[in-house]
Amino acid sequence: MVIRSTGIWCRVLCDGEKVDCRLRGNYRLRGSRQTNPVAVGDHVRFERLDDGTGLIHEVADRTNYIVRRATKLSKQTHVIAANIDLLCVVATLGLPRTSTGFIDRLLVTAEAYHIPACLIFNKVDLYDEELWELQREMSDLYRQAGYPVLEVSALAGKGLESVRETIAGKTVLFSGHSGVGKSALLNAVCPGLDLRVGALSEWSLKGRHTTTYAEIHPLPNGTHLIDTPGIKEFGMVDFTPQELSHFFPEMRAVLQGCHFANCTHRHEPRCAVREAVDEGRISPERYRNYLNIIDGIEADSVR
Numbered sequence: 001m002v003i004r005s006t007g008i009w010c011r012v013l014c015d016g017e018k019v020d021c022r023l024r025g026n027y028r029l030r031g032s033r034q035t036n037p038v039a040v041g042d043h044v045r046f047e048r049l050d051d052g053t054g055l056i057h058e059v060a061d062r063t064n065y066i067v068r069r070a071t072k073l074s075k076q077t078h079v080i081a082a083n084i085d086l087l088c089v090v091a092t093l094g095l096p097r098t099s100t101g102f103i104d105r106l107l108v109t110a111e112a113y114h115i116p117a118c119l120i121f122n123k124v125d126l127y128d129e130e131l132w133e134l135q136r137e138m139s140d141l142y143r144q145a146g147y148p149v150l151e152v153s154a155l156a157g158k159g160l161e162s163v164r165e166t167i168a169g170k171t172v173l174f175s176g177h178s179g180v181g182k183s184a185l186l187n188a189v190c191p192g193l194d195l196r197v198g199a200l201s202e203w204s205l206k207g208r209h210t211t212t213y214a215e216i217h218p219l220p221n222g223t224h225l226i227d228t229p230g231i232k233e234f235g236m237v238d239f240t241p242q243e244l245s246h247f248f249p250e251m252r253a254v255l256q257g258c259h260f261a262n263c264t265h266r267h268e269p270r271c272a273v274r275e276a277v278d279e280g281r282i283s284p285e286r287y288r289n290y291l292n293i294i295d296g297i298e299a300d301s302v303r
């Protein structure tokens, strides 16, 4: 597994050993639109050379990958990471309160990239009765939509085992607003990791500058932590208003019932999604966020 990639050289984790590898000179880019043929998370086959380095012969097909555009308008994309097993969206209900709008945008991005996602609500040690009530609503909301929800406290050590079980053996990306406790949570889950808590930028532990390249940290029991600024910085994947509901699992499940195949579930007659909202099978909040994202897509396309 490639755990670091800076262009020509990359570092490959192989049976616990880290080997610096180069791509064979004649290795062709898999798609002309991608600027880098190897990204962290890629599985490669390499040949060991006399000097101890490796020569990569083959890059395995990816199950998924996240990209960044080379420039705002360019069609060329840079693959940031590949073969991501899980996106953990870390949120808080106390201060600051993560909005469902923000959560839903991250979840939509994960769906569009074919990355399974789960929600982790941190800082439950700060809850009073009212916040627990809100937490129950949020947990119901997202479980109904099809996502696993964990309620944890990095500080009080609550729910850590559920986080360990959820990420065990997986290549995982943590995302969420700064300050929600991602670093604290990872430290609590993986003693010895020693990430800086309360730091402005993530993963600044080694005195590196804020990286544009992703890196993977191997953890005990086969978990691999992807270190990137988070997928929200990469922006949403391009899609049309007609496609958006496919990235809401609970809408995807009913939209074949819509009268029009290209239904956007706003004003079209005989819409199965709106029917499900009216009958309480789809949450009005998720539906509202769906409408907001569509508005954003349309505003972008006229700009």
Ligand SMILES: Nc1nc2c(ncn2[C@@H]2O[C@H](COP(=O)(O)OP(=O)(O)O)[C@@H](O)[C@H]2O)c(=O)[nH]1
Pocket: 122, 123, 124, 125, 126, 152, 153, 154, 155, 156, 176, 177, 178, 179, 180, 181, 182, 183, 184, 185, 196, 197, 198, 199
């Ligand atoms: N009360 C409480 N505070 C927490 C918890 N987890 C993290 N924090 C605090 O939240 C702040 C931000 O944490 P940090 O891990 O740096 O957040 P990050 O920006 O998401 O990585 C720090 O002051 C932490 O001590 C928690 O479970 N409960």
Ligand SMILES: [Mg+2]
Pocket: 182, 183, 184, 196, 197, 198, 199, 201, 202, 203
């Ligand atoms: Mg942090």
Ligand SMILES: [Zn+2]
Pocket: 255, 258, 259, 263, 264, 265, 266, 268, 270, 271, 272, 273, 274
């Ligand atoms: Zn519809």
